Amino acid sequence: MGTRLTSILLLACTGTLLYGYHQKKSHRDTETDRLRAPFAQLAALLPANATIYVHCDPAYLETYMHIRYLMAPRTLLYAADTATDTTLFIWPATAPAAPGDHTLWYYTDNVYDYALTIRPR
């Protein structure tokens, strides 16, 4: 009786917490959520073993972490100088664009102000 009750209660409480989390999640507006759609598009274009070198202003480290998470298992190497087919830039939105740059995502609010740009090599 005790073991069964413990198991049932534990599962019920875990289920309740999971439901609560999904409720909170559906109302949140985090950086990962904002980045999910554009990076799902980018991920779809790249093979699973792709390596992307990311030039990232240290101020946008958190953005880099979220993008890296969303793009996994593709590898996003931080601040590498190695030339590859494509380089992803995370930098202030005001930074000048070079010819051929393709801005994938542009975001600005009271805290963040950045652009994510793909520069073909």
Added chain:
Amino acid sequence: MQRQSVHIAWAVLSAGYTSCIYFISLLLHIPFALTVILALLAGSVLYIFLRKQLQTATPALQATNKTLLLFAGLLILLTGAALFLMPAQPAWDAYAIWNFHARYLEQPDQWKQLFRNGKFSHPDYPALLPSGIAFVRRLTGRETESVAFAIAALTTLLVPVWLFWETSAKNLWVAVVVMASFALTPCYIQEGLSQYADTLLAMYFMGALICMQQYHTSRQPVYILLCTAMLGCAVWTKNEGIMLAGIFTLFYIKTLFRHRLQAMAGILPFLVVLLVYKSYAPANDLVQGQQGGAISKLTDWSRYREIGAYFLFKLNNGFYLLKIAVLLYTVHCIIKRQWPSQAMLMLATCFAGYCMVYVLTPNDLAWHLGTSADRLVHQLLPAAMYIIATDLSARLMKRSQQ
């Protein structure tokens, strides 16, 4: 051991073995269906082994209606507090480390790419949690974050539940206070639901202590096997687990050596899997960052002061109930002119070990403390509560018998 405790021990060890089996299956390119069968088989064998062994080892204690009612009420209180305090998203290291690693381990063909992510990802961290998330993710098809949260929620609830059943066998009211104190420690709940691996590590370390305590009570070698299997799970969960398991082994070396076959059988599978995993991973950043200067750090007293002040701040602000419990325990030992128990001395050594990691850290000390000290307290919290509750229950029992 309470019947409920046996089932909890079975569940958490099965999770540990499943994680190992999943990682080995990635390594050997074993089809996922076969991996599931192997995991089920391991769980079933462990269940049969435990049922057979523990039924003869200790009488199963039946919970009374009052105990069950109090337990249900406290679990609902804990869940309510967790619902109120839960974060809406995984914390930083969950994105950077645990869930991130799981996203690689979900991919049978790409998982080795995980080790290329050196910066901010700590690919050398052991993989019990990421492998577990990846296994459940592939089994259920649910997204990584939901699976990670479900595991975090279950673990956060399981620790106080296990403590309750272990303690209630000795003293019901001590068990009630212990479980209520978890519900009243917001830091524990928030840390637990942040989707980090610290609660898992804390649970396995506490599990090892529970099994060792059971061995001292019953003298059944099966508990040594369970104890070292718990330590194996701790080692396979986090690098800190290696230090905790090492200190634990030093403190109980006589007992473990007396039953060395059982001890090796418990920990060896996890050590082998860890060694294989580490052979792929780059060196740990703290170890790699040690480029001399250790002596000057060791003799720099301001570092000790800073570490002490920070831990005191954390105890005062996040873990005040733990602080009160430890203070009461210390005062009691002084009044009674008794040494703290062996388990408490072992825990104090673990804490001193953590402090030494900070003393020698190649990172900025303030940053390192600020980003990890509360998690280290969190890792030792369940074990500390278990030791204090067990000692207190034993002394209350002795007094009532007099």
